[in-house]
Amino acid sequence: MKAAVISISEKGRELSLRIKKSADFIAVERFCIRSYSDFGSRCFEDIGGLVSDIWDKYDAIVFICAGGIAVRAIAPHIKSKTTDPAVIVIDEGGRFVIPILSGHIGGANALAVRLSELLGAQAAVTTATDIGGHFSPDSFAAANGLIITDLNGAKAVASAVLSGERIGLLSDYECINIPEEITTEPDCNIGLYIGTEDKTPFPVTLKLVPKNIILGIGCKRGTDFTAIDILVRMSLHNADIPMERVAEIATIDIKKDENGLLQFCEKYGLELRTYAAQELMETEGDFSSSLFVKKVTGVDNVCERSAVKCGGGRLIIRKKAANGVTVAAAEKPIILDFERKIL
Structure with missing residues (x-):
């Protein structure tokens, strides 16, 4: 998790530095108001302008200041x-x-x-499910990389949990540490379906879809972003896989600075994983092979091998090629843990 820590006073600056040095569970970038800044921080003068600039660039924003200042700064966004x-x-x-x-x-x-825990402070968490230590569909989905298809359904599940109602579960994937509120018995009025099929096993069903597709992409030097985008979208559409299920992009390390590929990753908010040719050649599986590609890159297939190397799963889209781009996709195997936390 990438976090921006914002401070507007000397005490705040000292606290932000303490977080930076000790919070190894997040990647911290410090923003200190110019009057109270230091060498390791980025300076700002207007907190509203700062928040406008960084709002979409960080997973978390931590304000060290009065709550009212923070609320007014984030309200427009x-x-x-x-x-x-x-x-x-x-x-x-x-x-x-x-x-x-x-x-x-x-x-x-x-x-x-x-x-x-790091600061020896009191966490003031106000959400009802957290206060009571109950199952939260939002937290479970976020921690396990699941897409919530219906926010109203998530609210209905959370409300049922707080009312003491048992929640049904039907999953196409292995689940562990299932809490008492959840049952695999079919006779529930409200429940969860975890999978990709069109199923409604309960009168009120919240469908959670796994975000576990890894795209392997290869391309010629200088390939335009549009060519990559078109082939990826067409390949996913033909396989009936929504773009939202894509978790990461993988390729060979010589493409780590390929502008079109980087633009594609930025557009969809996806991380680019790269591997050396030898790593890809050592990846086990049934892959198509090209002598020309091997001569140029050192590996006989970039897209299929990188997808499997990154995801560790099976190919569900074999190599597709057009306009100097190759695309393949692998489905990463998952185990859903009801006790897993985001951090």
Whole structure:
């Protein structure tokens, strides 16, 4: 998780430095108001302008200041619980850590708990399911890389849990550490279906779809972003796989600075994983082979091998090629853990 830590006072600066040095569970970048900055921080003068610049660039924003200042700074940018970053406020004395936005899906609640443990502070988590130690569909989905297809359905499940109602579960994937609130018995009024098929096993069904598709992409030097985008979208469409299920992009290391590929990753918010030719050649599996590609890159197939190398699963889209681009996809095997946390 990439976090921006913002401070506006000397005590806040000292606290942000403490977080930077000790919070090894997040990647911290410090932003200090110019009057109270140091060599290792980025300076700013207007907190509203700063938040406008960084809102979509970080997984979490941690304010070390009064809560009102933070609320006013983020108010113009709040859009949806599925896309907004986690937002946390810490008082400059380091006594309270308060998640104020994207507590479950964004991970603010879990981050607040970790930061409070680090600082010896009190985490002021206010979400009902967390307070009671109950199952939260939002937290479960976020921690296990699942896509919530219906926010109203997620609210219905959370409400049923708080009312003491048993929640049904039908999953196409292995599940472990299933809590007491969840049952695999079929006679439930409300429940979860985890999978990719068109199933509604309960009168009220919340469908959770795994985000576990790894795209392997190869391309000629200088290939335009549009050519990559078109082939990827066409390949996924033909395989009936929504783009939202893609978790990562993989390729050979000589393509790590390929502009079109980097633009593609940036557009969809995906991380690019790269591997050396020898690593790809040592990847086991049934892959198509090209002597020309091997002569140029040192590996006989970039897209299929990189997808499997990154995901460790099986190919579900074999090599597709057009306009100097090759695409393949692998489905990463998953085990769903109801006790898994985001951080």
